[in-house]
Amino acid sequence: MKELTILSGKGGTGKTTVSAAFASLASSKVMADCDVDASNLHLLLAPEPRQTADFTAMRSPRIDAELCAECGYCESWCRFDAIKLDFDDGYVIDALACEHCGLCALVCPESAILMEDHVCGAWMVSDTRKGTLVHARLGIGEDNSGKLVTLVRREARRAAQAEGVGLVLNDGPPGIGCPATAAITGTDLVLAVTEPTPSGIHDLERVAELCKHFKVPLAVCINKHDLDAEKSAAIRDWCQSSGADLLGEIPFDPAVTKALMAQRSVIDADCGPVVDAVTGLWEAVSARLGQLPGSP
Ligand SMILES: Nc1ncnc2c1ncn2[C@@H]1O[C@H](COP(=O)(O)OP(=O)(O)OP(=O)(O)O)[C@@H](O)[C@H]1O
């Protein structure tokens, strides 16, 4: 089984546009929406959930006032200043400052601090007109998005195995933080969708560093390449000098936004020259995946 993760660093470069197009072009695959903070692939795929489950993760610690000896040990260890002495309530935890590291529970000599799980989101396995989609929803203000991305990927691989499907397509999150890291570790190939803008180029370099660190091969696609010829040339040069495979370039076309507003992929909406560009990109990505170790 092969796993492709589509990333960008900068948000809004066209990850979901490309992921939805690949979902239309790949004959056999399971899709995973790894943008759990602001998922939007489901808007294009009209999923019908066939399995729904709670996502539980570690919450803020709770101090049991009965057991607490008010020694102040936890306060002195907490590097986030999240534990304070309240003259009425004894030692209390500031939920906004707490980073859930759990150190206080480890150091408390009275075992007075409890770490409890709570429901902070949900994940779903759904039927769509393009095949199975695994997606998730993180509650407002909740942490643990990296953990939820890992869960979504695991369930997508599980579904692919059960269905005898050889490809998992991950629509990745923006940025290079914890959710992006969780979306690329152990994946076979990252396709970075970039655009010819200063932040597009800057964030492409950051994605490349991340891929290098986790030893994941990087391929690149320039979306809206005709909006700035000079910056697109700079991206081509960068790909050549850094050894990243430039696998395709997609022109700007207002029909793309119209297609997405009609909840259709650019392939299904037959978006003129964009269709040829994305089809060529998909063929190049498939060929690249086929050359990777472990391919039939
Ligand atoms: N080639 C293109 N021509 C014209 N508009 C485009 C093109 N590609 C993407 N867009 C538009 O850019 C916007 C962002 O695209 P998309 O949602 O695919 O990006 P994203 O990287 O998934 O964003 P996010 O980081 O928010 O998930 C959308 O309005 C889309 O219609």
Ligand code: SF4
């Ligand atoms: S370390 Fe334990 S006993 Fe000491 S103040 Fe903190 S919660 Fe109370």
